[in-house]
Amino acid sequence: MKVHFIAVGGSAMHNLAIALHNKGFEVTGSDDVLFEPSRSRLAKYGILPEQDGWYPEKITAHLDAVILGMHARIDNPELLKAQELGLKIYSYPEYIYEQSKDKLRVVIGGSHGKTTITSIILHVLQVVGKDFDYLVGAQLAGFETMVKLTNEAPVIVIEGDEYLASPIDRRPKFHLYQANIGVISGIAWDHINVFPTFDSYVEQFRIFVQTIRPQGKLVWCEQDEVLRDVVAQDQSGVEKIGYDLPDHRIENGVTVINYNGHEYPLAVFGQHNLLNIEAARNVCEQLGITASDFYQAVTTFKGAARRLELLGKNDHAAVYKDFAHSPSKLSATIQAVKAQFPERKLVACIELHTFSSLNKDFLSQYAGTMDEADEPIVFIHHKTFEQKKMEPYDADAVKAAFVNKGLQFFDDPAHLLVYLKEQSWRDKNLLMMSSGNFGGLDLNVLSAEIIN
Template sequence: MRVHFIAIGGSAMHNLAIALHKKGFTITGSDDILFEPSASRLNKYGILPEKEGWYPEKITADLDAVILGMHARIDNPELLKAQELGLKIYSYPDYIYEQSKNKLRVVIGGSHGKTTITSMILHVLQCAGKKFDYLVGAQLEGFETMVGLTDDAPVIIIEGDEYLASPIDRRPKFHIYKADVGVISGIAWDHINVFPTFENYIDQFRIFSESIQYGGKLIYSQTDEVVNNMVNNLPLDTQKIPYNLPEYIINNGITTIISNNKQYPLQVFGQHNLLNMQAARLVCESLGIDTDSFYEDITSFKGAARRLEVVGKNDSTTIFKDFAHSPSKLKATIEAVKSQYPDRKLVACIELHTFSSLNKDFLNEYAHTMDMADEAIVFIDRKTFEQKQIEPYPTEAVKNAFANEKLMFFNATDNLLEYLKTRDTANCNLLMMSSGNFGGLDLIILKNIFL
């Protein structure tokens, strides 16, 4: 098979390219800009484009498929050439489905927790020695790539994003996979540039639920009112399986699950992670792994990349970094750290970086999300406003939106760093949350300051 990738440098795209290369496919690709680690990883497998840019001459009639990344535009010269030649053009979720339509497909959906639930499932399946394929949105310990495709695995575990599939395929990705087992972890409005109303956003999860194959299973969080109401009102030909928080205790900063009169100390914490764990447990049970075996294996799970990662710690202080950026993720992450360390002061800093989070009409969705932090800080790099062509808004607008008069607001990295240098670090945790990089702030500098 000869497959060409348009916008090969994307996170999922380059991992899919590597996975197909390892299956023996002949892979070519293009991109107008290649960042790390994509460039180095493609180079390792000999499929890095010789130079950046778009080259229609790469699109030839003998290609078996062209895979189009979301980064490409609809007037991309390679795309136009592929359309002219009448080649098969896929989005990456389309092609994942093509590679897995004879397998049992488990699709993890939800506004939050998708990566962690998927990662937990993969960890336990690997511990159990099961054969499986996968697509996950983070680099995991013990997995070389974020996509794994084989001919003989009977099941594939897919992180099911609700964002659009490609520039010419405006379907949410998780509609395409036709799940046999589906998970919905929660619904909290996101991607407002695509889904302009909350009702429209909820509708995408209804369509996902209805796309689950006949006789399949829908595993969903009973603690999420929106999900609960939606699922209960759906006349599905699938088994509906709700989940809730398990029994647990927190002692000396360690969260321990209690099940069947046994205790299982965890390396992760927070109610959101305990809920994620229950979704993962139910998926694994559907794949033949019993509860006791699941909990034994999950005790060694260290968490997904960029989710409550420890930058550094000592006896009285821990510095965390987290990918949280949406209101629901922000609130859950702050509550997790504060509940795990109730006697420590919590300084929490969120960088607003995504299109949705910077949209002034959406900003009020953040109301009260940082109330559990002892010190709440919002950072927006002034360059981000310029790049996204958004008119900057003043400190008072941010404070009003978050409904937090004590909140501090910064739009310059140097000013944020100077403020953090003044904090009393004794018996204090620092939580840095962003899908960006705080304008290039080196968190090792903070480690040296706080510890």
């Protein structure tokens, strides 16, 4: 098979390119700019484009498939050439389905927790020795790539994003996988540039349930009020398996699950992670793994990258970074750290970085989300508004939206760094949350200074 990737440098795209190369496909690709780690990883497998840019001459009638990334524009010269030649053009989720349509497909959807739930399932399947393929949205310890595709594995576990599939396919990615087992972790409005109303966003999850194959199953979180309505109104005939918090306790900063007379200490913490664990347990039971075997395996799960990732700690302070950026993720992450360390104050800093989080009309969705933090901080790099061509707003607008007068606001990374360094860090934790990079701050260096 000969396949060509347009916009090969994307996170999922370059991992899919590597997976197909490993499967024996002849893989080529193009991109206008290739960043790390995509560049080095494509080079390692000998499929790095010789030059950055778009080259229509790469598109020939000999190609079996063209895979189009979201980063490409609809007037991309390679895309136009492929359309002119009448070649089969796939989005990457379409091609994942094409390569897995004879497997049992587990698809994890939801506004939050997708990567962690997927990661837990992969970890447990690996521990118990099951053969499986996968697509996950983060680099995981013990897994060389974020995508694996083989002919042999009977199961594929897919992190199912609700964002659009490609510039020419405006369907959400998770609609395209046709799950046998679907998961919805919860629903909280996001991607307002694509789904401008809450109802239009929720509708995507209703459709997802309807895409589950006949005799399929939906694993869903009973704590989510919006999701309860979606499940109650669904008439698809899919078997619905609800989950809630497991029996647990927190002792000396460690969360312990109690099950069937046995105790299972965890390396992760927080109610949201306990719910993620229960979602994964229900999936794994459908795959033939007992609850006791699951809980034993999950004790060695250390979390997905950038999800409550511990950067450093001593006897009286700890520094965490997290990918949280939406309102629901922000409040859940703050609550988790406060519950785990009730005797310590919490300095919590969120960088507003995505289109949705920066949109002034959406900003009110953050009301009350930082109330559990002892010292809440919001950071927006002043350059971000310029880069996204959005109208900037000031500290007063942020404080009003969060409904938190004690909130600190910074728009300069140097000023934020000085403020954090001048703090006393005795009996106090720091939580840095962003899908960006805080204007280039090195959080590892900051953590080392705080801890030492």
